[in-house]
Amino acid sequence: MRNLDLFFFPKSVAVVGASRKPGKVGYELLKNLLKFYKGRVFPVNPSADFILGLRVFRSLGDVPEPVDLVVVVVPAKAVPEVMEEAGKKGIKAAIVISGGFKEVGEEGGKLEKELVSIAKKYGIRFLGPNCQGINNPHKGLCASWPKITKKGPLAIISQSGTVAATFEIWAEKEGVGISKMAALGNKADINEIDLLNYLGSDPDTKAVAMYIEAVSDGRKFMDVATEVTSRKPVVVLKSGRTEAGAKAVASHTGSLAGSYKLYLAAFRKAGIIPVDSIEELYDVTKGLAFLPKPKGNRVQIVTSSGGSGIISTDYVEGLGLRMAEMSDGTKQSLKGELPTYCIIKNPLDLTGDADAERYDVALKELFKDNGIDIVITIFGDPIPRAAEVISKWFNRGKVIIPVYLGGGDVEEIEKRKMHASGIPVYPTPERAVKVVKALWDYTQYLLRTTKN
């Protein structure tokens, strides 16, 4: 068994602090856990007999079977005792959801140290305290909230439960799905490095997103990250960049944020892709999980919307990518096959009455052109069967990245179909071009490091 497998693939889970009250974490987490999880679940609460139809145990010691993972939701002061009980029962993995530790000051800090020493004594590894738990849809295990169940290739490690939940909700809504989620909290034991290392060799994870406020051990982080990025993309949103932000980091989890400039340099050295917002964290991770590597950075834009084509062009040039130049042969072929009012340039404007077939014709010619590495395909109208055309050309020697906007109900249907077939699609040209830029940076990093 690999390190941390008990957290993501437990055969049985106990929830200490399970609650009968809807809205309480001890209730919602138990409910989410019961949704799809196939292992045994043991609620623990000294003053309840049944919760959500399950028999409740007075204490961990009363649970008559072995427990792989314990989730702790009791008030801070009661957590050390629970940890002792867990140790005595031979439990080796714990998630401490409860807050009220290092993040609230000196007294909480002491309590946290106590936790660490109990865990050490019994050889328990634990996540938290002050965290939002973990999720592994591939095992049907949502030991967190809100309920997220869609399986997918994106992993998220997050210092913030809310950032993790937001990421998961977007992935769920789009039908993209999650491989693993871990919300770090105070990182008293397990930290982002342990998790990154674990996810690096997780076959269900194709790309790792991280939200971090401070890194636990710079050198070790770099070593692990360098190793993981050689196999899969790692995308990082780092906060606490400004003076005020760094102060806020200290208040949040009692950590030092450090200079963002130094972080950025280190990220680049380790092949990590830095991003600037929660939305970009999601967009780039999604894109890099699914897209093949481009052979170069020459971008051709195909669109039914002239305006969207121009906005894309500004971003392509602004972000340092290159606008491709079609060969004369390609131009001639397109002239022969497209209506006369189409604009055969870059952007290639198929105009507002374009249907899926017209895109197919255009892509057929563009895919023959060796001067083009990446095709940003923008559907700017209700265009049925867009997903079919993109599926046909996806992963056929060039990178194709679709954008869909202004298409109303048809757009929703086609986007869902694309995501269901593992094709990342974006709601605006700006967001798509940023993903292309990140993909190109990562590709160049890989080329550089494998050459050496």
Place this chain on the structure above:
Amino acid sequence: MRNLDLFFFPKSVAVVGASRKPGKVGYELLKNLLKFYKGRVFPVNPSADFILGLRVFRSLGDVPEPVDLVVVVVPAKAVPEVMEEAGKKGIKAAIVISGGFKEVGEEGGKLEKELVSIAKKYGIRFLGPNCQGINNPHKGLCASWPKITKKGPLAIISQSGTVAATFEIWAEKEGVGISKMAALGNKADINEIDLLNYLGSDPDTKAVAMYIEAVSDGRKFMDVATEVTSRKPVVVLKSGRTEAGAKAVASHTGSLAGSYKLYLAAFRKAGIIPVDSIEELYDVTKGLAFLPKPKGNRVQIVTSSGGSGIISTDYVEGLGLRMAEMSDGTKQSLKGELPTYCIIKNPLDLTGDADAERYDVALKELFKDNGIDIVITIFGDPIPRAAEVISKWFNRGKVIIPVYLGGGDVEEIEKRKMHASGIPVYPTPERAVKVVKALWDYTQYLLRTTKN
């Protein structure tokens, strides 16, 4: 009657080129028009008897009643003749949806000039050609696609039909709604200046968004914009900023994009708020339509999510706003009223178990503090009744701007409630802080210009 009223408040509309085929513009536009419009609608098509239950006329001349507005969807070559017929019938307003004019080259350019001269001869004003029509949900008039019917305070003038549609779809989905939409196309007659001028005195419009690729007449644009921004915010996304982008502008509608640096300076001088993406165009217009003016730029953050608080802090400082400093009195009161584990700083971290009541208590104290101008209120968990608390404090002497993320189904419900009561809410802290920055810039502009 004001200039352009015939376009937005017609008593009757003819659609020349109405079609029986679903998916065709001539069908979809007619269908959208019939949805809520209370005036008379006359489909015109020489080879159909009934479309969507309406009697069809062979030509405009056959329509037995007066027509206020004609929408033209026939192929380019047939448009001049339709314009002649419209003139003979005494019609004074036309929307030319049809493409195939200046944007396709020399021949199309000639055709466009012909249109202009016919229109002049008969005193017809027209929008387009090569455009996506207009919308006025307050009149139930959607002479465009997709179907957008939600009334609201946001207007959009756009060179791109797709950008306009995207903006409208977002406003419809969020329940924010639209006052007017006009997609400009080639601007052979009516241009962005005419429309901006018109919307400047439209009582249903609280904020104007514009997507432009080129300005028709720089000096006149500045004059009109300066006048309008003294009364309501004008937010502009200008594309064709880079060399490649400018080339693409020329291909799209045959216009010169001009230097973006000069544009930016002009925008600032006229009180226009420049933005960098379609998403930001929507976010900022929405915010400025609803939010009151702040007295200063001192921002207090209140959150249940420590991470979101830190991200916000980085953006506040990064964008040149100021983090507020609570008075000692405020701190003391909060200490007395909030649980001990809350972090009474800026960000004020109410922690993960915060409910709506805790936000209410916090806002009560923060609103008494004269050192705070703007309160960014972040709900980073499923927090029922968030909308109620925000409604209570909205527009009570300070700017309050809510962010909601990571809250699953509860989030969706609460966001909808906020938008329904005229409160703009954002899905990430980054997007909200950008809106605050735009609001502060506009407020300063107003202060500067009214002082002079």
